[in-house]
Amino acid sequence: MRTTRWQIVALLLLLTGCGSKQDSNVPAVSAAPEATIQAAVLEVKLSDVPIRVEVTGQVETVYQATLSSRIQGTIDRVLVLEGSEVKKGQTLIELDNRDLQAELARAVAEIDNATANFSRMKSLYADDAVSKQEMENATRAFKVAEANRKAVLAQLSYTVVRAPFDGVITEKKVEAGELASPGQALLKMEDANRLRLEATVSESDLKAIRRGDRIGVFIDALPNQSLTGVVSLILPAGDPQTHTFTVKVDLPKTPGLKSGMFGRLQLDKGVNRTIVLPSSAVIERGELTSVFVVGPDHVARMRWVRVGRRSNQQAEILSGINEGEQVLIDASRGADGASVQIHKTVSGPTS
Numbered sequence: 001m002r003t004t005r006w007q008i009v010a011l012l013l014l015l016t017g018c019g020s021k022q023d024s025n026v027p028a029v030s031a032a033p034e035a036t037i038q039a040a041v042l043e044v045k046l047s048d049v050p051i052r053v054e055v056t057g058q059v060e061t062v063y064q065a066t067l068s069s070r071i072q073g074t075i076d077r078v079l080v081l082e083g084s085e086v087k088k089g090q091t092l093i094e095l096d097n098r099d100l101q102a103e104l105a106r107a108v109a110e111i112d113n114a115t116a117n118f119s120r121m122k123s124l125y126a127d128d129a130v131s132k133q134e135m136e137n138a139t140r141a142f143k144v145a146e147a148n149r150k151a152v153l154a155q156l157s158y159t160v161v162r163a164p165f166d167g168v169i170t171e172k173k174v175e176a177g178e179l180a181s182p183g184q185a186l187l188k189m190e191d192a193n194r195l196r197l198e199a200t201v202s203e204s205d206l207k208a209i210r211r212g213d214r215i216g217v218f219i220d221a222l223p224n225q226s227l228t229g230v231v232s233l234i235l236p237a238g239d240p241q242t243h244t245f246t247v248k249v250d251l252p253k254t255p256g257l258k259s260g261m262f263g264r265l266q267l268d269k270g271v272n273r274t275i276v277l278p279s280s281a282v283i284e285r286g287e288l289t290s291v292f293v294v295g296p297d298h299v300a301r302m303r304w305v306r307v308g309r310r311s312n313q314q315a316e317i318l319s320g321i322n323e324g325e326q327v328l329i330d331a332s333r334g335a336d337g338a339s340v341q342i343h344k345t346v347s348g349p350t351s
Contacts, residue, residue, distance in 0.1 A: 037340055203245065277291065
């Protein structure tokens with residue numbers, strides 16, 4: 001039994017020795033040589049970057065109106081459609097006026113009667129043939145008849161709905177044959193040539209805008225086009241729940257611009273001194289952002305950074321690199337640990 005145990009130990013020692021000898025004959029794997037790239041680098045410097053706040057809003061018309069009837073009557077004719085362009089004073093809707101025409105005829109007859117009676121009494125009064133009281137009664141009758149005629153004419157004018165200004169019909173709510181009631185909305189119209197952007201601005205940003213300021217406005221439905229608006233009104237009372245104020249910016253007449261469109265305006269709140277890099281120097285990997293920093297040993301090393309605002313093919317770097325360091329301008333050519341042969345050094349941000 002003891003002999004067997006010693007034999008096993010000897011066998012293990014023999015196998016261990018063979019293994020060590022075999023390992024010593026395996027050639028060591030040498031590390032792959034580092035890659036070398038030729039690239040331009042940017043020397044990081046602080047820059048004055050405008051502090052801009054983007055505010056969203058909606059395009060609204062300056063002049064809009066809901067046209068309604070002032071009297072009750074059957075709609076005789078609707079002379080416009082949705083989208084119709086109309087001029088100030090143009091007839092849009094006519095109500096049935098036959099009853100009022102009859103009242104006007106009666107009122108005219110009454111005033112003719114009153115006029116004739118007034119003329120007769122005036123002549124008799126001059127001859128002292130009638131009393132002063134009779135003369136005054138004839139005068140009052142004439143005035144009442146005239147007032148009644150004017151009232152009927154006013155009612156008759158209400159049977160015609162006219163455009164209060166030049167504009168376009170945006171909504172038609174009735175058709176011919178329907179009964180219109182006083183105050184009932186018949187049409188909606190707006191002045192398509194006078195538009196403005198109505199936006200809500202937080203109270204902390206309100207100091208960056210004043211009435212009369214010229215400000216850039218971007219309309220999403222009009223890509224690659226920037227409009228210059230003028231701040232026409234800042235409502236004095238804000239929303240106590242959201243602490244925001246309504247700002248109205250008049251827009252220039254622009255083809256394709258319509259009420260209801262979504263728009264954005266930018267408020268300048270001064271400048272901030274920070275690091276700005278071209279977008280080509282920044283790499284996006286999911287939610288992480290990095291740059292390649294080239295050290296004094298001319299070796300590129302990936303470094304994670306925190307990015308702020310982006311504009312004009314540039315990115316603001318909030319943290320991760322320091323002033324005076326160098327980064328690859330074209331990060332797509334970088335590799336962590338690669339040697340860099342610098343063929344060009346640029347000072348400061350590039351466009």
